[in-house]
Amino acid sequence: MSEDSPIIASITGVLYPFIIMFGIYIIVNGHNTPGGGFQGGAILATVFIGRYIVTPVDDMNLHAMHSLEKLLLAVLILVPVVFLFAELNRAHAWLNEPYLIFMNLLIGVKVSLGLTIVVFRFAFSKDR
Amino acid sequence: MFELILFGIMIVLAFLAIETNILRKAVVFLGIFSLVTSFVYLYNNAPDVAIAEAVIGSALVTLLYLTALRRYKVYNICFTNEEFGTVVDRNIIEGTRRGQLLRDIENICLNRELEPQIVYTPDPLESVKARGIYDLIIRQEKDSITVYGHRDNYFVDELEMFLILRYKDLECSFVRFGDDGDDDEEQIA
Numbered sequence: 001m002s003e004d005s006p007i008i009a010s011i012t013g014v015l016y017p018f019i020i021m022f023g024i025y026i027i028v029n030g031h032n033t034p035g036g037g038f039q040g041g042a043i044l045a046t047v048f049i050g051r052y053i054v055t056p057v058d059d060m061n062l063h064a065m066h067s068l069e070k071l072l073l074a075v076l077i078l079v080p081v082v083f084l085f086a087e088l089n090r091a092h093a094w095l096n097e098p099y100l101i102f103m104n105l106l107i108g109v110k111v112s113l114g115l116t117i118v119v120f121r122f123a124f125s126k127d128r
Numbered sequence: 129m130f131e132l133i134l135f136g137i138m139i140v141l142a143f144l145a146i147e148t149n150i151l152r153k154a155v156v157f158l159g160i161f162s163l164v165t166s167f168v169y170l171y172n173n174a175p176d177v178a179i180a181e182a183v184i185g186s187a188l189v190t191l192l193y194l195t196a197l198r199r200y201k202v203y204n205i206c207f208t209n210e211e212f213g214t215v216v217d218r219n220i221i222e223g224t225r226r227g228q229l230l231r232d233i234e235n236i237c238l239n240r241e242l243e244p245q246i247v248y249t250p251d252p253l254e255s256v257k258a259r260g261i262y263d264l265i266i267r268q269e270k271d272s273i274t275v276y277g278h279r280d281n282y283f284v285d286e287l288e289m290f291l292i293l294r295y296k297d298l299e300c301s302f303v304r305f306g307d308d309g310d311d312d313e314e315q316i317a
Binding site: 026034035036038039042043045046049050052053115119122123 | 175176178179180183184187188191192194195196
């Protein structure tokens with residue numbers, strides 16, 4: 001594999017939208033079809049990591065991504081606490097589905113950010 | 129029957145991944161292995177696990193391994209001898225001993241799928257070290273050899289063991305240096 005192969009670059013360029021669409025599909029339909037937040041998030045992470053394989057440049061703000069991931073973790077804990085302890089799921093039964101979709105979305109974004117950060121930190125760490 | 133075929137393919141792929149000498153091929157075999165595993169999960173009515181296995185096993189881990197291979201590909205070795213040109217090669221260490229040493233190091237690198245790049249220079253050690261691009265510096269003074277390796281480099285330990293075992297009668301010492309510039313002498317064989 002050469003450093004900048006035009007074949008890999010153009011093929012992955014064509015594939016990006018489909019991968020993103022597939023990942024979002026799996027996240028959004030996770031509550032009643034196979035898949036869910038983790039699987040969809042991992043698929044979304046392959047977009048970023050594939051981009052590293054094509055063009056290895058360190059232009060992502062990993063620090064901001066890390067902060068966003070921590071924030072998402074807090075939201076991920078807060079939303080079920082608010083939703084379930086207030087017993088909104090019994091008072092308004094129609095809220096259950098949006099709740100599950102929202103939670104899957106949060107998990108998906110968090111997992112994709114986490115995996116991307118892990119790979120990029122590994123790829124650009126300075127020690128030998 | 130279908131499942132048995134898949135199991136057979138998995139065993140063959142696992143053997144290929146272990147037996148191949150080229151790491152990149154082993155990575156590809158492991159990726160296909162994960163894909164077949166995800167088929168088995170799907171066959172056993174576990175689509176959720178199958179998706180996770182397919183994504184992580186054959187995409188993420190493969191990319192991670194390729195990233196790791198890219199990082200550890202080229203191994204820069206610098207051979208420095210400050211009396212280069214004034215001393216005849218032959219007199220330094222009995223005959224072709226020095227060439228043999230470098231050839232051995234090259235062979236270890238190739239076995240580990242590292243690409244050795246050996247540079248010869250008559251420059252003094254300090255200027256070589258200041259360049260900071262070499263993973264391993266071998267310095268020769270008359271008939272003793274000093275090997276300078278970076279402290280974080282996992283490959284240096286292996287090389288050290290090999291050299292001690294193989295060249296018992298050679299005057300050879302090992303020095304580790306860090307980014308901060310301080311050295312610690314390790315061992316004199």
